[in-house]
Structure formats: C-alpha cells, structure tokens
Amino acid sequence: MAKEKITGAMAVRRALEAEGVEYVFGMPGGTILPIYDAMFGCVKPQQVLIRHEQVGGHAAEGFALATGRTGVCFGTSGPGATNLVTAIADAYMDSVPLVAITGNVATSLIGSDAFQEADITGITMPITKHNWLVTDVKDLPRILKEAFYIARTGRPGPVLVDIPKDIQNTEFEFEYPDSVSIPGYHPPVREEPRLKDAATLVRGASRPLIYLGGGVRTAGAHAEVAAFAELIGAPVVTTLHGKGAFPETSPQCLGMFGMHGSKFANFAVQNSDLLIALGARFDDRVTGKLSTFAPEAKVIHLDVDPAEISKLVTATVPLVGDLKRLLPQLTEEVRRLFAAQGRPDLEPWLKRVEAWREKHPMKYTQVGQKYLLPQYVIEAIWKKTGGKAVVTTGVGEHQMFAAQWWKTSGPRQFITSGGLGTMGFCLPAAIGIQLGRPGELVIGIDGDGSFQMTLQDLATARDLNLPIKIFILNNLFLGMVRQWQELFYENRFAQTPLSDCPDFVKLADAYGCLGLRARTVEELDQVIDQALANDSGPTIIDVRVRRQEKVFPMVPAGAPLNDMIDGE
Amino acid sequence: MERNEEKPNGSSHTISLLVENKPGVLHRIAGLFSRRGYNISSLTVGPTERPDYSRMTIVVLLSTKTVEQVVRQVQKLVPVVEVRELSPQDLIERELMLVKIRTPERNHAELRALAETYEATIVDVSPDALVVEASGNAGKLDALEDRLRAFGIQEVCRSGRIALERGFKTLAPPSLK
Numbered sequence: 032m033a034k035e036k037i038t039g040a041m042a043v044r045r046a047l048e049a050e051g052v053e054y055v056f057g058m059p060g061g062t063i064l065p066i067y068d069a070m071f072g073c074v075k076p077q078q079v080l081i082r083h084e085q086v087g088g089h090a091a092e093g094f095a096l097a098t099g100r101t102g103v104c105f106g107t108s109g110p111g112a113t114n115l116v117t118a119i120a121d122a123y124m125d126s127v128p129l130v131a132i133t134g135n136v137a138t139s140l141i142g143s144d145a146f147q148e149a150d151i152t153g154i155t156m157p158i159t160k161h162n163w164l165v166t167d168v169k170d171l172p173r174i175l176k177e178a179f180y181i182a183r184t185g186r187p188g189p190v191l192v193d194i195p196k197d198i199q200n201t202e203f204e205f206e207y208p209d210s211v212s213i214p215g216y217h218p219p220v221r222e223e224p225r226l227k228d229a230a231t232l233v234r235g236a237s238r239p240l241i242y243l244g245g246g247v248r249t250a251g252a253h254a255e256v257a258a259f260a261e262l263i264g265a266p267v268v269t270t271l272h273g274k275g276a277f278p279e280t281s282p283q284c285l286g287m288f289g290m291h292g293s294k295f296a297n298f299a300v301q302n303s304d305l306l307i308a309l310g311a312r313f314d315d316r317v318t319g320k321l322s323t324f325a326p327e328a329k330v331i332h333l334d335v336d337p338a339e340i341s342k343l344v345t346a347t348v349p350l351v352g353d354l355k356r357l358l359p360q361l362t363e364e365v366r367r368l369f370a371a372q373g374r375p376d377l378e379p380w381l382k383r384v385e386a387w388r389e390k391h392p393m394k395y396t397q398v399g400q401k402y403l404l405p406q407y408v409i410e411a412i413w414k415k416t417g418g419k420a421v422v423t424t425g426v427g428e429h430q431m432f433a434a435q436w437w438k439t440s441g442p443r444q445f446i447t448s449g450g451l452g453t454m455g456f457c458l459p460a461a462i463g464i465q466l467g468r469p470g471e472l473v474i475g476i477d478g479d480g481s482f483q484m485t486l487q488d489l490a491t492a493r494d495l496n497l498p499i500k501i502f503i504l505n506n507l508f509l510g511m512v513r514q515w516q517e518l519f520y521e522n523r524f525a526q527t528p529l530s531d532c533p534d535f536v537k538l539a540d541a542y543g544c545l546g547l548r549a550r551t552v553e554e555l556d557q558v559i560d561q562a563l564a565n566d567s568g569p570t571i572i573d574v575r576v577r578r579q580e581k582v583f584p585m586v587p588a589g590a591p592l593n594d595m596i597d598g599e
Numbered sequence: 600m601e602r603n604e605e606k607p608n609g610s611s612h613t614i615s616l617l618v619e620n621k622p623g624v625l626h627r628i629a630g631l632f633s634r635r636g637y638n639i640s641s642l643t644v645g646p647t648e649r650p651d652y653s654r655m656t657i658v659v660l661l662s663t664k665t666v667e668q669v670v671r672q673v674q675k676l677v678p679v680v681e682v683r684e685l686s687p688q689d690l691i692e693r694e695l696m697l698v699k700i701r702t703p704e705r706n707h708a709e710l711r712a713l714a715e716t717y718e719a720t721i722v723d724v725s726p727d728a729l730v731v732e733a734s735g736n737a738g739k740l741d742a743l744e745d746r747l748r749a750f751g752i753q754e755v756c757r758s759g760r761i762a763l764e765r766g767f768k769t770l771a772p773p774s775l776k
C-alpha cells in the first residue's frame with residue numbers, strides 16, 4: 032500500500048477499510064472524536080450508533096458469530112470504555128473475534144486521574160487475547176494489523192486498542208503492513224503425529240460418542256464433521272455452542288447434553304467408552320461433577336488451543352490444531368484402519384442409546400394447560416418458520432428452553448451467550464446478526480428480565496429498520512434464579528419476581544416498533560404470523576407464559592451428570 | 600481415566616520465560632498467575648543478551664500436572680516468546696542475598712569466619728552494624744540466614760532466583776538465534 036501523510040485518526044479509518052470492516056458499533060465522546068470525525072461520511076465501514084457501549088460490543092459479537100468475520104466496536108475513554116467490559120468478557124469466554132477501539136486522554140495526561148481517564152488496558156488485560164495502549168503514532172498501523180490478526184486466528188477472541196487523543200491527532204507517514212510478525216504468537220500449524228493413535232482408539236471403541244463444541248462453528252468444519260460422523264456412525268452430542276455443528280434433525284444427533292441436556296444424551300456420555308471431543312472445552316455446565324464424568328471413557332480431544340488440552344479432563348490422545356485441517360486427516364486414518372481391520376460393531380451400543388431415547392424422551396404437555404408453556408411457544412415458532420431462522424437468546428430459563436426445543440439444522444443458526452451467561456445479550460446480538468445476514472429471518476427468544484437490560488437499543492434497531500422479531504417469554508420472573516430458589520431454597524423468592532413489568536407492547540410502540548401480545552395458543556398462532564409478516568422494522572412480542580414452568584431435566588450444580596432431576 | 604478435579608500437593612518448579620521487553624509485560628504475567636490461582640514463590644526479571652527481550656525466572660510450588668498447564672497458559676500471552684520448565688537435574692540456579700546485622704563489635708570476628716564458610720562477604724561495616732552479601736542456591740542462603748539469626752538480623756533482602764540449564768540448550772526459539 033502506498034504511503035500517505037495522515038493523522039492517527041485517519042489511519043484508523045484506513046486500517047478498517049483495509050480489513051474490509053462493514054460495521055462499527057459505538058458511541059462518540061471527547062477522546063474518540065478525532066476518529067469519529069475521520070469516519071464522517073464513510074460508507075464502508077458504516078457507523079452504527081448504539082445507545083449503550085455494552086450493546087455495541089454484543090452487536091459486534093452477534094455480527095461475528097453470524098458471519099465468521101471479526102466484529103468491531105468503538106468507545107470513548109472512561110465510561111465508554113468501561114461499558115464495553117461486559118461484552119469483551121463475553122467475547123473472551125465464548126471465543127468471539129472482536130476488535131474494540133477506545134479513545135483515551137492525551138498521553139501527557141495519562142496517569143493523572145484526568146477527566147474520563149480509565150486504565151482500560153489494565154482493566155481488560157484478563158479478558159482480552161491481547162491489548163495495546165498506543166504511545167507512538169508510528170506503531171499504530173502495525174498494532175491495528177496485529178489486532179485484527181490476533182482476534183481472528185487460532186482460538187479467536189477479543190482484543191482492545193486504546194488510542195490517546197493526541198496520538199489520533201498526530202500526522203505521520205501511514206503505510207498499512209501486508210503481514211504481521213509477532214515473535215510470541217503462533218497458532219498451531221504443525222503436523223499432528225498422534226492421528227494414528229486416535230484412529231486406533233476409534234477402531235477399538237465399542238461405545239464411542241462424538242462430542243461437538245463451538246470450535247466446529249469457528250472452524251467452519253461442518254462438512255468435515257459430517258463426513259467423520261458418517262464414517263464412524265457413532266451418536267453425536269453437542270454443547271450449547273455446538274448446536275448446529277451437526278443437524279439436530281438427524282437421528283444420529285442426541286442434541287445438547289450437560290446441566291439441561293436430555294437424559295438420553297447424558298446417559299450416552301456417562302456410558303461411553305470413547306469420547307471424541309471436537310472443539311469443545313469440558314465446561315462445568317456440561318461435565319457435572321468432574322470426578323464422575325464419563326468414568327469409563329477414553330478421550331480424544333481435538334482443539335486449536337493447547338492450553339485446553341488436559342485442563343479439566345486428561346486426554347488419552349490430544350490432537351492440537353485447526354479442526355478443519357486435522358479432522359479430514361483423522362477421518363482418512365480411520366477409513367484406512369477400517370478398511371484393513373473392519374469396523375467395530377456398534378449395534379449393541381446404538382440399541383442401548385435408542386432405548387434411552389425411547390424411555391426418557393424430552394416432553395411437555397400444552398393440552399389442558401391454562402397458560403402457554405415456553406416449550407410450546409418455541410416449537411410453534413419453529414414449525415411456522417420451518418426452523419429456517421437465525422436464533423439468538425437472552426440468558427435464563429427461556430435460553431435453555433430454546434436450546435432444548437429449537438432444532439438447529441445448520442451452522443451459525445443458534446447464537447447465545449454461554450460462557451459468561453450475559454443477560455441482555457439477545458437484542459444487541461439480533462441487531463448484529465441481522466446486519467451480517469440481511470434478508471434472513473432473525474428471531475430472538477428473550478426473557479422479560481434479560482430484555483430489560485438492553486432494551487434502550489430498540490432505538491438502534493428502529494433507526495436501521497431491522498426486521499428482527501424478539502419473542503419475550505414473559506414469566507414476570509427472573510425465572511432461572513427463581514427455579515433454583517424453588518429447588519434449593521425452599522421457595523423463598525428473594526428478589527426474583529418482576530411483577531411490575533412495563534407494558535412491552537406500549538414500549539415497542541414508544542420506540543416505533545410493532546408490539547404484539549399473546550396469552551393463549553390461538554393468540555400465539557396469529558401473533559407469530561403477524562410478526563413474520565412485518566418486514567418494515569423490529570417486532571416485539573410479549574408472550575405471557577406459565578410463570579413457574581421449570582427447565583428439566585436438570586443436573587444440580589456439582590452433581591454427577593447422570594443424577595438428573597426431572598420434576599416428576 | 601483421570602479427571603483433574605483435586606489439585607495434588609505441589610513441589611518446587613522453575614519456569615524460565617523469554618519475553619518481549621515492553622511496558623506491561625510483568626503485569627500481564629503476574630496477573631495470569633494470580634487469577635488462575637498459581638502461587639509464585641519467587642519471580643525475577645532482567646535484561647538478556649538482546650535489548651528487546653527480558654528473561655524472567657519464576658519459581659512456583661505446584662504439582663507437575665499443574666505446571667504443564669501453567670506453561671501452556673503463559674505461552675498464550677502474546678509478549679511471551681518462549682517458556683519452559685527447566686529440568687531440575689540440569690538446573691543452575693542462583694540467588695543474591697543481603698543481610699544487615701546489628702551486633703556489637705566483639706562479634707565481628709566470629710561473623711567474618713561464618714561468612715567465609717559460606718563464601719559470603721562483608722560489604723559494609725559500621726560500629727554496631729554490618730551487611731553480609733552472599734550468593735548461591737536457595738538452600739545455601741537459607742542455611743546462612745539461619746546461622747545469622749543468632750547475631751540479630753535487622754533486614755534481609757533476597758533477589759529471588761535466576762536460573763539457566765547446563766549444556767548448550769537455550770530458551771530462544773530458532774527464529775531468534
């Protein structure tokens with residue numbers, strides 16, 4: 032790229048242009064004004080004005096998770112930057128590629144408790160892959176190049192670049208580098224010598240199980256996973272972030288396991304003799320009590336992050352590298368071994384799994400109920416849309432109902448906050464998703480509590496005329512916490528009723544959005560049609576559901592995975 | 600099948616790091632150790648043969664399993680170019696110690712003799728105080744410190760350990776050699 036003499040602020044614009052950034056979510060303020068000024072009138076990237084920086088962060092996450100491209104957000108110094116913290120932590124926990132750019136006070140003022148000064152690099156050090164405080168404008172092009180590179184490569188994650196105002200105003204000879212050279216950062220690319228060992232384990236297993244996580248989505252390895260699963264014929268379970276890594280509509284898929292997984296999926300895990308974990312990290316929500324997790328299973332663990340290997344569960348055979356690159360090699364090794372030695376007989380195992388599925392199906396009964404059940408609502412939306420939608424959620428019971436009942440059939444169709452579990456994720460994520468996937472149906476399954484954490488950004492969704500449809504499963508409760516109080520705190524509902532809920536229909540109206548309400552099966556039927564027909568802007572649907580419906584099955588925190596309670 | 604739930608008791612491990620000499624690096628490393636609950640018993644940092652890199656030596660009291668995990672986590676920090684646990688057999692480790700002792704002049708001769716057995720030197724003498732300087736491995740310094748206690752220790756300052764491995768092996772990755 033040719034050299035040009037420009038300011039640091041303009042250099043930011045040039046870098047974002049060079050990186051092909053489409054949207055930047057943010058709000059201006061004193062110390063980031065030069066950058067906003069440099070972006071004035073810029074068509075690509077387009078600026079999206081959010082009403083709270085946390086929303087900007089989550090919207091950038093939604094965009095990234097829906098497209099596989101890096102999300103970008105801006106914040107001014109001090110409160111603008113600290114408002115980004117929750118979203119950055121969320122992106123860190125869920126491995127979402129995110130570049131956050133903040134303004135800061137002038138270098139001469141740093142460390143003096145200046146107006147709106149916050150040590151945002153210090154604050155975000157534990158929740159970023161890396162961050163930078165720019166102290167010399169000449170470093171800016173290299174740092175921005177490295178920031179985008181680090182965010183998206185290896186195990187993706189958030190990075191933050193903090194740029195003092197005087198650096199933004201300084202003119203220099205700008206040239207954007209074509210490549211990076213970071214001595215301490217090398218995503219694994221080496222050959223994996225243990226593939227044969229892994230294949231031997233697969234050949235020797237009689238009760239194998241494929242355990243898919245969010246890494247499949249990151250790697251874009253759905254086709255590779257499908258080929259592997261077809262070859263070995265083992266049942267498939269997924270994590271919350273693994274939803275869509277393998278079609279849940281296929282009989283080979285047992286769906287989500289873990290704390291709120293199905294009984295049959297959890298039984299399969301606990302009884303397997305080989306777990307093949309692909310891009311998953313043995314989170315405590317999926318393992319239950321660790322010392323009792325899959326007690327008879329050997330473990331093949333394929334992950335791009337070496338630090339995930341044997342962190343919680345010791346891998347019998349670790350495979351370190353990108354799934355998309357390594358899995359086909361493993362498939363080939365297994366194919367060769369099967370050709371030479373025949374296939375293991377999985378029939379007895381498949382029969383056992385099938386028996387569990389028949390004996391312990393996921394179920395609910397709407398018929399005869401006075402109130403709508405959340406499970407029914409989700410299935411009703413699924414049926415009307417044929418499941419052809421990108422779904423996002425808040426955090427709580429509604430999220431788990433969505434995970435259990437929304438059958439996800441393909442990649443990047445189920446986007447939720449898993450690792451941090453951030454209430455308020457749904458609306459912001461829906462904004463980012465819809466921008467990243469224009470023309471596709473974007474559905475939010477939200478909770479009344481979660482929705483109220485970020486609802487001010489209905490204004491943003493309205494501004495952009497985004498046809499998102501947010502179904503609030505309104506139980507007038509912080510339901511998931513209430514569920515724990517019912518089960519473990521003798522129904523003492525300390526601070527969980529949300530009975531003074533605002534009128535969401537009027538609220539939607541106040542923001543210029545379409546507001547709808549449903550209380551019965553018949554109303555729901557109509558309201559879904561109305562929502563799906565509204566293409567002119569956001570629709571908010573207040574769905575009144577049975578207030579104390581609980582999510583089952585449930586593995587109490589710290590219990591073994593096969594100790595599920597089911598409320599019967 | 601091992602599930603790494605209980606953290607077994609630890610032993611002493613020496614981890615050596617080559618890091619980019621940039622602001623905030625120490626903060627990043629110390630922060631990682633504290634937030635993941637890895638206890639540091641000693642940490643030193645200093646310049647190397649190249650001005651743009653520093654070497655850190657960190658001694659931790661952890662199980663072997665956990666140390667492997669620590670090394671992998673530390674390796675993920677972008678300014679960390681290389682990190683390895685140094686093998687205990689090949690370890691050359693040294694520490695520097697200064698001890699201020701307040702003791703009447705009549706004891707000085709005895710002190711000098713003691714210092715000599717530990718290859719320590721007396722680097723400052725005033726009428727009722729002196730400063731002993733010693734270096735060596737931690738065990739030797741612990742022993743000396745113990746012996747000095749009887750004379751009335753006022754202050755102890757120890758540098759923490761630095762370490763290299765015997766032989767030709769180095770920490771720097773091929774790209775830096």
Ligand SMILES: Cc1cc2nc3c(=O)[nH]c(=O)nc-3n(C[C@H](O)[C@H](O)[C@H](O)COP(=O)(O)OP(=O)(O)OC[C@H]3O[C@@H](n4cnc5c(N)ncnc54)[C@H](O)[C@@H]3O)c2cc1C
Pocket residue numbers: 124125126185186187243244245246247249250269270271272273287288289290291292309310311312313314316317333334335336339352353354355426427430431448449450451452453511
């Ligand atoms: C209320 C609530 C309840 C929950 N209950 C459950 C539950 O019952 N069941 C459940 O599963 N989850 C549940 N979760 C989510 C849970 O907390 C974790 O977020 C989730 O299980 C982690 O998913 P994962 O293991 O797929 O890892 P992710 O966090 O998605 O991590 C992905 C892994 O893949 C690796 N990776 C990334 N890219 C690649 C690549 N290219 N190649 C190879 N590897 C790669 C990464 O290094 C990482 O190890 C719940 C969350 C909430 C908020």
Ligand SMILES: Cc1ncc(C[n+]2csc(CCOP(=O)(O)OP(=O)(O)O)c2C)c(N)n1
Pocket residue numbers: 425426427428429430452453454477478479480481482504506508509510511512
């Ligand atoms: C920011 C944040 N604060 C608190 C929590 C703890 N928490 C988890 S679920 C939940 C209740 C969510 O209520 P709602 O959104 O109405 O969903 P419901 O469980 O009722 O479906 C709370 C308070 C959280 N996850 N995130």
Ligand SMILES: [Mg+2]
Pocket residue numbers: 427478479480504505506507508509510
């Ligand atoms: Mg609720």
